[in-house]
Amino acid sequence: MKQPADIILVDDDDDLRHALRQGLELEDLSVIDFKAPADALSILGGNFDGAVISDIRMPQMDGMAFMAKILEIDPAIPVILVTGHGDITLAVEAMREGAYDFIPKPFRVADIGAVTRRALERRRLVLENRALRSELDAGTDMAERFVGRSASITALRDEVALVAETDADVVIVGETGAGKEVIARALHDYSQRSDAQFVALNCAALPPDIFESELFGHEAGAFTGAQKQRIGKLEHADGGTVFLDEIESMPLDLQAKLLRAIEDRTIERLGSNRQIPLDVRFVAATKSDLGEESQAGRFRADLYYRLNVVTLAIPPLRQRPEDIPLLFVHLARQARARYRRDLPEFTPALEADLLAHDWPGNVRELRNNADRWVLGLWNGFSRRADNSVEDLQGPLPDRMAAFEKAIIEAEIRKAGGRLRDVYETLGISRKGLYEKMRKHGITAEDAR
Structure with missing residues (x-):
């Protein structure tokens, strides 16, 4: 149903109704008026995004009964009741029954205009909140992960769904806090690797002296303190997905070893010469432009091009x-x-x-x-x-x-x-x- 106006005005007094309509229109409010409440009810629906102003003392159906029928349609429609009797008891009853406000005659048009604007803002907010809840409640799992209705986030959801079905390595680019790991987990969860491990490694959080051991593992006695064999992150993720967050922070010498693991899909534990087959998907995340970093010599260009099969960019808020x-x-x-x-x-x-x-x-x-x-x-x-x-x-x-x-x-x-x-x-x-x-x-x- 198309929105008829900001305000539906109902009053059986023709002169007063026409005067109030003109006054409200001078307040930049659009008004449609009716003499009989029944006629107004015929155009009211749950999507009505305006407010209703009604006299109380009317033949056939008074304002209180009219309000009750409106609130049956939608209890959040703002109803402003007007009366010339100044009946405080009636005012209290009207507010208790759900009236947005109660205005006694005589009144200034500017005053009723101000009340109406507040009612319209409240109505707008109610409908917007309903729309938000509806979108959230009706969302798919993918929509729950990437909440939004903008063109950019909708396109990103489609890209993630498409890329997840492949085994292509991915670079995710986004600012701090944009949700890069959320993308990486979605790529894993929607892939054929979802039953295997998702292993996340923050390259900026690991000290350089243990980075290689964390990534590739080591044999007992490989270095001082290596008392027993340790399986590295890459080997632990076999069959699944490895997420390398803040990959721009990885030391250059380790970048060369990672490149070999990606190209050959094999690794060697520290202290061992045995090649271990590796079946993983690599997803790297960065807040930097790896192309510029490689040109500046801070990131290996060959690793960048090997990883960058697919790039997913997260738009900032x-x-x-x-x-x-x-x-x-x-x-x-x-x-x-x-x-x-x-x-x-x-x-x-x-x-x-x-x-x-x-x-x-x-x-x-x-x-x-x-x-x-x-x-x-x-x-x-x-x-x-x-x-x-x-x-x-x-x-x-x-x-x-x-x-x-x-x-x-x-x-x-x-x-x-x-x-x-x-x-x-x-x-x-x-x-x-x-x-x-x-x-x-x-x-x-x-x-x-």
Whole structure:
């Protein structure tokens, strides 16, 4: 069902209904009005993303009965009730029965416009949260591993599924915290090697003097302290997958030995001359450009070309902002299970904070913040003039200004610079948005 308007207005008083409609339209809100509640119900559905304003005192069906029928369709549709009687008891009953707000006559159009904008924002958030939950609940295992709906993450899921079916060696390129090991495990789990070992080795974490022994193993007596035979990581992974994380950190002399193992698919333990057949798939991960590293002499070019049968590049979070809320909710649900806590309310302020941040730590940083949110330790972010991020601190006016600026910048990025989408989403006039942008020194290009 196509969205009819921001507001469905119902009042049996023709003069008042027409006057209120004109006033709300001057507030940049789109309105469709009805004299009879039954006519309004005919266009309402669960996907209605607006709000309903209704008089209470009406013949045939009063506002309370009308609201009850609306909430049967969807209990989260905001219903704002208007009455000229100023009945406090009725107001309390209406709120208890599910009304979003209760406005007595006489009222200013600007006041009811402000209430309506808050109701529209709440409705937008409810529908967005439902969409997020629906996508998460309906996702496949692959979608659960690589959460997102952006074109880049969708393409990456397809590439992983395609490459996993092969035995091709792979280089995964991505920034810190982007999820390189998640890709590597998916390549293993979706391959014919899934029943064998997945062996991960962080090349930056091993001291050079034990690196070779870790990789290839050793015989008893091969060196001082080698009291018994030890199976190396490569041999242990026979039949499975070896994940070499931060491979750019591997010493050059070991790179030559690794190259031979990859080419010949055989290894020798330290202290032995026996060739051991090796049936493994190599997946290497790096946050550097191995091509540039090899040209600079910091990485062997022959190893780079031997490993680089397939390259999978992980886009950083800042390049796919549409994925951030979905991924945050997914990580929060995991945190909820770990900490046995209820999920807090996902608010517009939280969404604005998430979208305003650059996420240099990518998914790992997002996961940490999701954990803090679930634990009730969320502090939020605010942008400084130098485009860095800090916790919201200082006097209240400064915090409010910084927060407002962050929200506007986030919405501009989300809308791709289309300012009409921004002021409609924020529930303000075009003039109001331009004034706020001038106040905070925001340009659409800078925000993007």
